[in-house]
Amino acid sequence: MTHYQTIVIGGGPAGMMATIASASYGQSTLLIEKNKKLGKKLAGTGGGRCNVTNNGTLDDLMAGIPGNGRFLYSVFSQFDNHDIIQFFTDNGVKLKVEDHGRVFPVSDQSRTIIQALENKILELGASIATNCEVVSVTKPEDVFIVKSAENTWTADKLIVTTGGKSYPSTGSTGYGHEIARHFKHSITDLEAAESPLLTDFPHKALQGISLTDVTLSYGKHIITHDLLFTHFGLSGPAALRMSSFVKGGEILSLDLLPTTSSQDLKDFLEEHREKAIKNSLKALLPERLADFLAQGFPEKAKQLTPPQIEELIKKIKEMPIPVTGKMSLAKSFVTKGGVSLKEINPKTLESKLVPGLHFAGEVLDINAHTGGFNITSALCTGWVAGSPHY
Numbered sequence: 346m347t348h349y350q351t352i353v354i355g356g357g358p359a360g361m362m363a364t365i366a367s368a369s370y371g372q373s374t375l376l377i378e379k380n381k382k383l384g385k386k387l388a389g390t391g392g393g394r395c396n397v398t399n400n401g402t403l404d405d406l407m408a409g410i411p412g413n414g415r416f417l418y419s420v421f422s423q424f425d426n427h428d429i430i431q432f433f434t435d436n437g438v439k440l441k442v443e444d445h446g447r448v449f450p451v452s453d454q455s456r457t458i459i460q461a462l463e464n465k466i467l468e469l470g471a472s473i474a475t476n477c478e479v480v481s482v483t484k485p486e487d488v489f490i491v492k493s494a495e496n497t498w499t500a501d502k503l504i505v506t507t508g509g510k511s512y513p514s515t516g517s518t519g520y521g522h523e524i525a526r527h528f529k530h531s532i533t534d535l536e537a538a539e540s541p542l543l544t545d546f547p548h549k550a551l552q553g554i555s556l557t558d559v560t561l562s563y564g565k566h567i568i569t570h571d572l573l574f575t576h577f578g579l580s581g582p583a584a585l586r587m588s589s590f591v592k593g594g595e596i597l598s599l600d601l602l603p604t605t606s607s608q609d610l611k612d613f614l615e616e617h618r619e620k621a622i623k624n625s626l627k628a629l630l631p632e633r634l635a636d637f638l639a640q641g642f643p644e645k646a647k648q649l650t651p652p653q654i655e656e657l658i659k660k661i662k663e664m665p666i667p668v669t670g671k672m673s674l675a676k677s678f679v680t681k682g683g684v685s686l687k688e689i690n691p692k693t694l695e696s697k698l699v700p701g702l703h704f705a706g707e708v709l710d711i712n713a714h715t716g717g718f719n720i721t722s723a724l725c726t727g728w729v730a731g732s733p734h735y
């Protein structure tokens with residue numbers, strides 16, 4: 346039975362960074378991952394390009410982490426998004442910043458990020474066991490006993506980084522919650538967060554169209570971000586963020602041109618009165634959307650009656666979108682809920698109930714918007730959980 350000072354369960358961003366921190370402090374460390382490769386979920390973020398962090402301010406991070414972001418003040422004082430950027434730069438990964446502060450590798454390939462993390466783990470002399478599912482964790486006396494089907498290890502310190510319950514095909518099936526329960530920790534209610542929206546809408550006509558910085562609103566909730574029409578409804582950051590405020594049965598309003606006023610649109614139609622409406626709208630909007638909007642109106646702008654002008658402008662500025670529901674937890678990007686933060690020391694991420702037991706990443710009751718905020722939370726909590734605190 347091999348003994349390690351630290352064992353980390355789960356090779357996502359939190360687990361990889363926890364392993365790096367632990368090993369960089371000279372601790373003998375083992376990272377156990379049930380998939381063949383590390384970072385399966387991370388690889389799929391940012392459309393396969395890996396949205397490794399967000400380069401915003403601390404206030405931006407707090408706004409981007411609506412689910413208990415304030416718990417992370419102490420974590421971010423030790424390791425924050427700028428430290429993530431520095432870490433990758435120091436380890437030979439060139440990064441770039443895109444819209445909304447989203448940070449990606451210049452290579453546009455997740456592999457670059459995952460390889461850099463894995464190389465660092467190996468360079469620091471830590472061990473990695475992939476294709477290895479942990480099936481039991483106990484602490485009968487002073488050390489943790491960790492078992493897979495074929496192996497048993499012991500450790501002084503255990504870091505659980507098994508993720509949430511979204512996209513279970515990536516390996517995040519909620520096993521960390523079972524470990525937490527075994528050690529008498531409470532788990533808050535698990536719910537879908539950052540969920541694509543199911544809508545009662547003519548999807549077929551618009552399927553696949555993506556829009557930049559449109560405004561989706563429902564009551565006081567007004568979100569300006571990118572949006573994607575899919576075969577089931579709406580996805581993209583604007584829809585994912587709106588999913589926190591709707592259940593199904595609501596009617597959202599979509600402003601397709603939020604920086605153009607209704608008066609500007611009226612003037613635009615007047616300027617292009619001799620042209621076919623669908624052709625002039627193509628200057629402002631994707632072609633298929635322009636065709637869709639022009640349907641049911643006379644061909645040319647000059648043929649529109651004043652009520653029809655108002656109707657067309659309303660369709661562009663206040664398109665009604667009835668929401669019928671949200672994707673399930675398994676098909677949502679993030680899990681809301683997890684190991685209760687009341688029982689975790691915010692400075693060390695150590696359990697207040699079991700000495701040596703630590704949690705980091707999405708297994709905790711922390712949820713954030715896509716755009717790099719969850720990954721920032723995972724990498725930073727991973728670093729802090731892996732670091733010794735004397």
Ligand SMILES: Cc1cc2nc3c(=O)[nH]c(=O)nc-3n(C[C@H](O)[C@H](O)[C@H](O)COP(=O)(O)OP(=O)(O)OC[C@H]3O[C@@H](n4cnc5c(N)ncnc54)[C@H](O)[C@@H]3O)c2cc1C
Nearest residue numbers: 355357358359379479507508516706707716717718719720
């Ligand atoms: C499609 C998609 C797109 C996303 N896009 C973004 C984005 O753009 N920006 C953003 O901030 N967030 C995004 N997210 C969320 C983000 O990927 C997660 O919040 C983040 O990966 C959580 O990191 P983690 O290390 O806590 O857990 P995970 O990445 O879930 O890793 C947990 C690991 O633990 C392993 N594991 C579980 N149980 C065991 C066991 N018993 N034994 C051994 N190993 C085990 C799993 O196999 C897994 O590899 C996206 C999520 C999805 C699904």
